[in-house]
Amino acid sequence: DITVVFWNAPGWRPRCPSMPQCALTADRQQYENADAVLFWFKSLPHVYDKDFFPKTRPSHQRWIYYVRDCPHFTRDTDFASYGGVFNWTMSYRNDSDVLAHWGHITEAYHQLAQHPADPNRNYAKEKSKLIIWYVSHCYKYMSRFPYATELMKHIQVDVFGRCGNINKTCPRNDGRCFREHIRQYKFYLAFEDFKCVDYITEKYWDNSLKNDAVPVVLGAPRSDFERLTPPNSYIHVDDFESPEALAKYLKYLDQNDEEYNKYFAWKTQPPKNPLPSLFEGDLCELCK
Numbered sequence: 001d002i003t004v005v006f007w008n009a010p011g012w013r014p015r016c017p018s019m020p021q022c023a024l025t026a027d028r029q030q031y032e033n034a035d036a037v038l039f040w041f042k043s044l045p046h047v048y049d050k051d052f053f054p055k056t057r058p059s060h061q062r063w064i065y066y067v068r069d070c071p072h073f074t075r076d077t078d079f080a081s082y083g084g085v086f087n088w089t090m091s092y093r094n095d096s097d098v099l100a101h102w103g104h105i106t107e108a109y110h111q112l113a114q115h116p117a118d119p120n121r122n123y124a125k126e127k128s129k130l131i132i133w134y135v136s137h138c139y140k141y142m143s144r145f146p147y148a149t150e151l152m153k154h155i156q157v158d159v160f161g162r163c164g165n166i167n168k169t170c171p172r173n174d175g176r177c178f179r180e181h182i183r184q185y186k187f188y189l190a191f192e193d194f195k196c197v198d199y200i201t202e203k204y205w206d207n208s209l210k211n212d213a214v215p216v217v218l219g220a221p222r223s224d225f226e227r228l229t230p231p232n233s234y235i236h237v238d239d240f241e242s243p244e245a246l247a248k249y250l251k252y253l254d255q256n257d258e259e260y261n262k263y264f265a266w267k268t269q270p271p272k273n274p275l276p277s278l279f280e281g282d283l284c285e286l287c288k
Helices: 028-033 105-114 144-151 175-182 202-211 222-228 243-254 257-268 282-287
Strands: 002-006 022-025 036-040 062-066 088-091 129-134 158-160 185-191 214-218
Touching: 002 028, 002 282, 022 282, 105 202, 129 175, 129 243, 144 185, 144 243, 175 202, 185 202, 185 243, 202 214, 214 243, 214 257, 243 257
Parallel strands: 002 022, 002 036, 036 062, 062 088, 129 158, 129 185, 185 214
Antiparallel strands: none
C-alpha cells in the first residue's frame, strides 16, 4: 500500500478510484508513515521557512513540489532557498517527475471509444454563433489581450467572464449551462494567460475541445500542440502573420462547412502514433 499526505492541500478531495491501495489524505497525523508528501505551491512561503515543514523527515519519504501553473505565478518564490528540499516535481511540464496535465490525448480518444463520433455529422450546422471567449484574468499586460483586441477589430467576438463585454449568462458553478453556451459557437478563443512550454490548460481540453467549438489557441508553441493534442483539432495563431489574417481565415471557415468540419475529422480517425496508457489524472500518475 502507498500513502501520500497533502501537507497544504487545496480545497478539493484527493482521490484515485482505480488504485484503492493508494491512500491520498490531507491528514498530517499520517505523516510519519507516508511514502510521499505533496506540497502545493500556492501556499508555500516565498522564502524557505523550516517552521512551515515537518520537523523530521523519514529517509524513505519523498517530498514533492506540486504546481500546475506557469512560472509567472511563482515569480516571487526564492527557489534558491529551497535547494535540496524537494525530491520530485509534479507539474504540467513533460520534464517533471510526475505529470500533472490539465488534459491528455488519451482521455480524448478514450471518450470517443465509449461514444463514437458520426463521420457524417455536420458540426457547422449545429452552430448559430461565431466566436466566444471566456476570460477572467483581465491583466492588460498579458500577451493575449493585445492580440485579442486587434483580432476584434476585424471579426465579432463575444466576450464573457469578468473581462467580458456581454452580461453573464451562466452562474459560475453551472457546468451544464456553460457547456451548452459554448456549443452554440463555431470557435473558442483558448488564449492562455502566458506563453509557456507544455502549458495547455482546460481552455483547450475542457472549454473548447469537449464542447465541439474549434479551439483557436495562443500560448504553448505549435510544436507542443502537435505533440500533445489530437491532429488538426485546433487553429494556432502562430500560423498567421497577423490577427487580421486569422480573422480572414475564420470568416472563410464560417462560409465553408466542409473545411470547418475537417477540424473534427480526428474524432473518426485512429491516432497516428501509439497512445500512452490512459491518463487518469495527476493524482493517479503520482500513485503509479
